[in-house]
Amino acid sequence: MATDAKANRPFRLALIQMGGVTADKTSNLAHARDLIHKAVNPQSGEKPGVVVLPECFNSPYGHVHFPKYAESVGFKKGETYDVSNSSSDSVKMLSQAAKDCGVWLIGGSIPEKGEDGNLYNTATIYNPRGELVAIHRKIHLFDIDIPGKITFKESTTLTGGSELTHVDTDYGRIGVGICYDVRFPELAMIAARKGCIAMIYPGAFNLTTGPLHWELLQRARAVDNQIYVSMCSPARDMTAGYHAWGHSTVVDPMGAVIATTEHDEDIVYADIDPQKIAETRAGIPVTTQRRFDVYKDVADF
Numbered sequence: 001m002a003t004d005a006k007a008n009r010p011f012r013l014a015l016i017q018m019g020g021v022t023a024d025k026t027s028n029l030a031h032a033r034d035l036i037h038k039a040v041n042p043q044s045g046e047k048p049g050v051v052v053l054p055e056c057f058n059s060p061y062g063h064v065h066f067p068k069y070a071e072s073v074g075f076k077k078g079e080t081y082d083v084s085n086s087s088s089d090s091v092k093m094l095s096q097a098a099k100d101c102g103v104w105l106i107g108g109s110i111p112e113k114g115e116d117g118n119l120y121n122t123a124t125i126y127n128p129r130g131e132l133v134a135i136h137r138k139i140h141l142f143d144i145d146i147p148g149k150i151t152f153k154e155s156t157t158l159t160g161g162s163e164l165t166h167v168d169t170d171y172g173r174i175g176v177g178i179c180y181d182v183r184f185p186e187l188a189m190i191a192a193r194k195g196c197i198a199m200i201y202p203g204a205f206n207l208t209t210g211p212l213h214w215e216l217l218q219r220a221r222a223v224d225n226q227i228y229v230s231m232c233s234p235a236r237d238m239t240a241g242y243h244a245w246g247h248s249t250v251v252d253p254m255g256a257v258i259a260t261t262e263h264d265e266d267i268v269y270a271d272i273d274p275q276k277i278a279e280t281r282a283g284i285p286v287t288t289q290r291r292f293d294v295y296k297d298v299a300d301f
C-alpha cells in the first residue's frame with residue numbers, strides 16, 4: 001500500500017446538488033458560482049474544506065449537447081496552468097470561485113474539447129488559490145440500453161479518458177471519478193491502495209438505475225476499500241431531457257450513509273475524519289489480510 005500521501009486531516013465536505021441547469025451556459029455558470037459561495041457560508045457549522053459540483057453542470061446532459069458546449073481546458077499534467085489565459089469561461093469561473101472562497105473545488109464536470117480534437121466529459125479540480133491542479137476525464141462512458149427504460153450513448157460524441165486521478169489536497173489524497181466510473185471497482189481499489197482517503201464522483205444517475213444502484217455502489221466501494229465515498233448529483237428537472245436521480249450522498253468507511261438528500265436543489269454537508277478509516281481498518285483488517293499471492297493478476301498495478 002502506498003504511503004507517500006500528505007498527512008491526513010479532518011475536513012467538512014460540501015456537495016452542491018445544483019438545480020436549474022438550462023440551455024443558457026452563462027446562467028448555469030452564474031448559478032454554480034452563487035451556490036459555491038452559499039456552500040462556504042452555511043448558516044451554522046464550520047466552513048467546508050472541499051466543495052463538489054455535479055456532473056455536466058454547465059450544459060444540458062445528452063450527447064447532442066456536448067459538441068456545442070465543449071470548451072478547451074488546456075491543462076497539461078505536471079505543468080502549472082495559467083487559468084487567467086484560459087479560453088474556458090467555466091474554468092475561469094471555477095478558479096475564481098475556489099480562490100474567493102478559499103476552498104478545494106471539484107468542479108463537477110463539463111464537456112471538454114481536448115487538444116487531440118476529441119470531446120471528453122471532464123472534471124476540473126482547483127486548490128484554494130484558484131490554481132487548476134488536476135483534471136479527470138471520465139474513463140468509462142455511459143453507454144447503456146435497458147429496453148423500455150433508458151438508452152443512453154455518451155460515446156456518440158465523447159471519448160473515454162485513460163488516466164486515474166488522485167489529488168493531494170491539504171486534507172489528504174482524494175480520488176476522483178465521474179458517475180459511470182463508480183461501476184468499475186478497480187478505480188476505488190487502486191485509489192485506496194495509493195493512499196486516498198476518499199473517492200468523489202460527480203454523477204447523474206437516472207430514475208431507472210438510481211433507486212437500485214446509486215447508494216448500493218457507493219456503499220460497496222466504501223466497504224470494500226474502507227474509505228469515504230461520495231457522489232454529487234444535479235437536482236431533478238422533469239422538464240429536462242435527462243431526469244437525474246439526485247440523492248447526493250456521503251458514505252463512511254464502514255459503509256454507513258452519513259449524509260444524503262432527496263432530489264431537489266440542496267447542499268449536503270458531511271464531516272470526513274481520517275481517524276474513522278484507521279479505526280475501521282484496525283477492527284476489520286482486510287487491508288492487511290489480502291492474499292495477492294492467490295489473486296496476483298489484480299495486484300499488477
Ligand SMILES: NC(=O)CCC(=O)C(=O)O
Pocket residue numbers: 055141142178179180181183203204205206209210213
Ligand atoms: N452519467 C452517468 O454516467 C450515468 C450513470 C448511470 O446512471 C448508471 O446507471 O450507471
